[in-house]
Amino acid sequence: MPNVPSQNWGLEQIVAELRASREELHRTRHPRGIRELPSREAVTNIVTGLRAALFPTHYGAPDLTDETVDYYVGHTLESTLRLLAEQIRRALRFLPEFADTPDADLKERAFNVAREFGTQLPGIRALLVSDIQAAFTGDPAAQHITEILLCYPGVWAMTHHRLAHALHRLGVPLLARFINEIAHSATGIDIHPGATIGPSFFIDHGTGVVIGETAIIGERVRLYQAVTLGAKSFAADLDGTLVKGNARHPIVEDDVVIYAGATILGRVTIGRGSVIGGNVWLTHSVPPGSSVSQGKIREGERTDEGRQ
């Protein structure tokens, strides 16, 4: 006979148990029956669209000319901001203060946030240009701007971060985290969207870098792979609940270089112009101009250990 009797998966049972699991055991439903989540595909398209609008000749359509580039930028912006407004609307609903906002009001608020975000794009572009130039001047291997825009994961990650940080400040933390996580997956660089990072920032190689939520980084700072700017410990309430949002990550002042694998924990300050050597473990502040290397602090003496 050509056909075996069709075998049975026992689907009815599995479906029922999964339903029970959803209903009884651990409910992971959204608050108040929200069904529209931010979409990873949409967020990816938004970042792609914004990147194209910011750097049309590198990430936009091929063969753009002076005659055509503004049409491209304008159209790309419009379709991207519209996508963004929709994702903002979905993300806002997760904030307690908007849980009961009427749909129309939330939609309008999302539009306004997206619109405000749009006006910040030229400023974000200026910051990113400073990051690109930092890579160019800081890395002797860099041949030209194009190589940096196409091949540097640090620049890729910073593009996501600067966009995510703007959304974070505009009150859309969920979307900002989503953007950060997409970059983390692509580059191995995990920057919390809340971190404040000055211009001309450069991360080389980057895999394993972690920068915490309340970190503050000055201008012209350079980081290598596997650097952690983390928290040392968590403050807890009397009942053991962790206190949220307090400043718990390092402040890194201008012109600091931190080599590969260094770990800096807590609300310490790395003084302007310091050099932190590779694999250093640091949980206290150091004054400006310090040079810290494994096992000792040699202030005033500068090395470049850990550089690739």
Added chain:
Amino acid sequence: MPNVPSQNWGLEQIVAELRASREELHRTRHPRGIRELPSREAVTNIVTGLRAALFPTHYGAPDLTDETVDYYVGHTLESTLRLLAEQIRRALRFLPEFADTPDADLKERAFNVAREFGTQLPGIRALLVSDIQAAFTGDPAAQHITEILLCYPGVWAMTHHRLAHALHRLGVPLLARFINEIAHSATGIDIHPGATIGPSFFIDHGTGVVIGETAIIGERVRLYQAVTLGAKSFAADLDGTLVKGNARHPIVEDDVVIYAGATILGRVTIGRGSVIGGNVWLTHSVPPGSSVSQGKIREGERTDEGRQ
């Protein structure tokens, strides 16, 4: 003339040399002429389908309602398990014990494995829910379950691991490894599918985490980025052949926390409730309640170094 004479790639020579390389130099053919390999695209679709069946409101179709969710789950399960059975069939052929099994028998066995796997899904879901809750209670930055499901690489990796581990136990190691490697590529977290991990497990940031094949991890354990649970050395036979499968990775008991960059090697036991500090290098067991930090062991005293 509009067209230059077409240039020649010398293809015939290259094709012949590649054929010679395949045939003479180092044959990388499959055993016994097997031609159907597990497909990365299929395996990716399987994980996507299972994730959607387990958490339909987060990873499934938009706008599912109480009326429709079971149709969705049932149909998704069916098409995914069918895909899975086919990939299992291909993977089983690589096991020596199935090298000569008739096709029809192998197909039936693959069906039975997939069917058994299906019945384990509700249990896997319960474990994953415990992991999600561990992230929620363990990370003060987590706002809600949705953020964790969308943005936490550790949860992403554990979804792959718990599915892969079930397949590993059901005797399909190749497919399990494949699933693990897809998660590794996306998250930088490399968990061998053989590792045994208890409920409420949480990995934060995660890039660079490596967990070995025979590691055993208890309940409510928390790990940070770049933690290694590895082997210290390999046992070898008299003739130098490495002994396979013996227990060579750490046992981590319940309620242990291991901070970023810590390396624990060998079949050592980290006692219940211990805290292992950041960057610690540990090759011996520590009793319950230990607190280990760089360069010293301070038992009984607990810190939170290395937390982000």
Added chain:
Amino acid sequence: MPNVPSQNWGLEQIVAELRASREELHRTRHPRGIRELPSREAVTNIVTGLRAALFPTHYGAPDLTDETVDYYVGHTLESTLRLLAEQIRRALRFLPEFADTPDADLKERAFNVAREFGTQLPGIRALLVSDIQAAFTGDPAAQHITEILLCYPGVWAMTHHRLAHALHRLGVPLLARFINEIAHSATGIDIHPGATIGPSFFIDHGTGVVIGETAIIGERVRLYQAVTLGAKSFAADLDGTLVKGNARHPIVEDDVVIYAGATILGRVTIGRGSVIGGNVWLTHSVPPGSSVSQGKIREGERTDEGRQ
């Protein structure tokens, strides 16, 4: 009323400011108005095509037989080399020496480079086969060649590297970097295309590995995750400009094993057969047969710390 008056994004202003940013602030245009950049999609397709031509039964079309495999390899090579020639043409334009080359000449040069590259493929395949066998013999967990080809990120990264290195040597550094960066994103392994790596090279796990541009690695070398072969410091001219291209990364001789997290910096030599322990920080040469572990050098004694 069904439709609210359409709101305004203020696009004209944003577009104008972005144009001003492009024109005045920081120009990131390509040199001399070049508009055709190497395309990430094309480069990804090229690597996919070459991988399929090199290992048709694993990465090529399903069900290839002895009758059909050469047709497949020949056709895949042709279409891939054609794609490659076009991307080489685009990349060459960024080199100063080709900035003013007429289009037709550049096209011909690109064809010749691609053609020469094609002839090297059988040799590249032989090297990759040696890498695969190194993984098979070096890792007791590896069950068969297929598992290694499908699931080992180190093999994935080396496939990119060996192709990228050949292009680097043929004078197309931008394309080589692009290929390297695609592998870096997928595996967390960052190997500069300039690095010289002998046969039978194996990287296990791999996340966080960094290998610098002038590193030289012998035969049968094995590396684990998070190993850095970096530069210790940069030579600078009198005016502070960094000197480019000088030898600044380690030489690793044959049969060396370097365990997870070890950092080796500068133009030092790791003598043949040495074993470098996990997390070791090393900035000087060690003689053949050395065994270096954290905090001490125990020559002659060999351990396997850091192995997974």
Added chain:
Amino acid sequence: MPNVPSQNWGLEQIVAELRASREELHRTRHPRGIRELPSREAVTNIVTGLRAALFPTHYGAPDLTDETVDYYVGHTLESTLRLLAEQIRRALRFLPEFADTPDADLKERAFNVAREFGTQLPGIRALLVSDIQAAFTGDPAAQHITEILLCYPGVWAMTHHRLAHALHRLGVPLLARFINEIAHSATGIDIHPGATIGPSFFIDHGTGVVIGETAIIGERVRLYQAVTLGAKSFAADLDGTLVKGNARHPIVEDDVVIYAGATILGRVTIGRGSVIGGNVWLTHSVPPGSSVSQGKIREGERTDEGRQ
């Protein structure tokens, strides 16, 4: 020089003229600023989804079994009806009576129409099964039901028509026309969604068939290619405006056969059991049992001219 100065398309002028054309010459804007039109892609997906739900083993997913088919049908229905409701909402806005309906009310109405449409699907399926059986019994060439479902354009067109007719009756004429036109493009058969067609209807070959809006067709009627059931003339008001919606197309009673190329115009009645020969031009009614052939009426005598 490698790059010619970029040439100019004169876009600004064209864009301005097109804008002027839109604004001044002939405005083809939607009424009242409506911006959401029914989408061809969505309508195509809706018909595909409905066809799959009606005949899951032929048009649905492969390998459906008794265990799984209802999950498939249920899920497909849900996602398709949701798509349909959205397209109905867009189409309703074009009706004058809904031009000012608030969005929420229109959305609810669209849902209700889609829901009502859903309940009619089993009845539509019964009609389509009768059509398929008519093809099977009426065409000696037909081998089995599968051939008819896969290869008969008449069945394809009738699937569209029966769905479109239901929507037409439910008050969504624009969507109904859209569905009809998609079938017209694929088959060359143009049936107005308003036409009333009884069960067991069969069109063979079909190219060029036109059936007008007010045509009424009985049971077991058979048509061949290029048959027109059209209007003879239009009634006009005193001011020359054509009167809409009056009965102006033929009534074809049960068991009539109309051979290829016949043209029947006006509100005439083709009596039960009549046979209309190929290429006949008919503008008056014929009694039951008539046999009409080119140039003559031979009542009572039956031939089969024009059959293929």
Added chain:
Amino acid sequence: MPNVPSQNWGLEQIVAELRASREELHRTRHPRGIRELPSREAVTNIVTGLRAALFPTHYGAPDLTDETVDYYVGHTLESTLRLLAEQIRRALRFLPEFADTPDADLKERAFNVAREFGTQLPGIRALLVSDIQAAFTGDPAAQHITEILLCYPGVWAMTHHRLAHALHRLGVPLLARFINEIAHSATGIDIHPGATIGPSFFIDHGTGVVIGETAIIGERVRLYQAVTLGAKSFAADLDGTLVKGNARHPIVEDDVVIYAGATILGRVTIGRGSVIGGNVWLTHSVPPGSSVSQGKIREGERTDEGRQ
């Protein structure tokens, strides 16, 4: 409140009714539980692949050269014939004589049919080249072969027909019909795969052409749009069952031209070199050299009415 209570589609009822319709009313299941139907997408890909293998420079990959074209043709053939064998296997199952054939035997038979079909491809190509040349010499508007290959629906339809006819003769009528219907949908030309058509056949415009199953067409015949070569009447058994397969369509001898809209019915013979005028209705044979025009037969006199 942000979310309305979710409305209900009444799915359970619809699904149940559709199930009842499938089970009770009119079962349109495949014979003996066959679940694998020929796939439209696969059949389309097969025709595309065969067309590319036959005319690689027009329908194949761009930029094929003398060096590469055979690799392309060989690889395309292999993957296409493999697809074809699978579709043949599915189609054969529908034939009564193969209803109970074991799967492995059917698979082998399908392979053999596909293999035999492959050997006929050079002959089919020769016929198609004669058709293309007939278009070129017969149509003064044709500028070059390329125009004919790209823009002539008659050539498109004949490509399908000649492939379908070969499959029909090899005993796979369902697949042949499927291929025919795909061409019918694209061109409006409906040629039954059973029809026998000599070389150098040309159909201009083509919409509405119908050629029946037992038609026999000689060499160098030319047809215009809306020509029907049909059956006049069906022979029936005593019990009214139509007799299948008997010769009931016209024989058209060499060098005949039939202008637009002509209808020729029954097993009549159109003698060599005859010209049938536009819209002519013909149900009897005409001798060689006839010239038939509307309403009269003017033998010996030749016109070209109906030509475009």
Added chain:
Amino acid sequence: MPNVPSQNWGLEQIVAELRASREELHRTRHPRGIRELPSREAVTNIVTGLRAALFPTHYGAPDLTDETVDYYVGHTLESTLRLLAEQIRRALRFLPEFADTPDADLKERAFNVAREFGTQLPGIRALLVSDIQAAFTGDPAAQHITEILLCYPGVWAMTHHRLAHALHRLGVPLLARFINEIAHSATGIDIHPGATIGPSFFIDHGTGVVIGETAIIGERVRLYQAVTLGAKSFAADLDGTLVKGNARHPIVEDDVVIYAGATILGRVTIGRGSVIGGNVWLTHSVPPGSSVSQGKIREGERTDEGRQ
């Protein structure tokens, strides 16, 4: 044994015979080794892009507003005209006068043709708007402009024709034919791009309409399905070669209506305001105001036979 010995397709033989067929029997190569043919996909995208630029609110992006529509139109035009220039370049190479033109010159000429074509778009839009309005005023069933733009095959075909006609006049006949044929396949309406058609032209239903190359159609003409405006006979040279390009199709003056199935052949003139009845066969001119119906000419009397 799990695997049968792999069977053989006999590919080498088929490939060799196909090569022989290409080389010896009937060479269908392009003139002078041209390898780049116009691409159907590209031409389809061009028409889609032009349609979107002409009617952005119907065929363009959703949700365009007054602020954004010009960005969309400008960008769409640019990318479409660039695509068009490339296809024009390929098509021009087929013209004898450009067979030997240097590539760069041909590229420039193609650019200039595309640029000139761009400037004609506003005029083409005005003609299409007149066609849409003719459908709206001429068809009592038409509810609004949107229905016409979405559902009328005649408008679809005329969009292609008016674009193709402009290209035909600009000297790119191959591309024009290609565009025409794409519309023919979708609608069954076959209009030669050379035909000259005045404003406010309307074709209803349309399947089977054929309009020849030298036809001239005035303003406000209306046609129904299966109307042919063809050639009566071909002028031939003494040696039998058909004379090309002479006027051989009808002239249809303003305000003429031609009902379904009418065939008008030769360089005859249908006088202004005439009505040609359904299925009429006409090979001579008729004066203005004629009313022709089947079998008779009733001048001055006007009917509407054949209308749907």
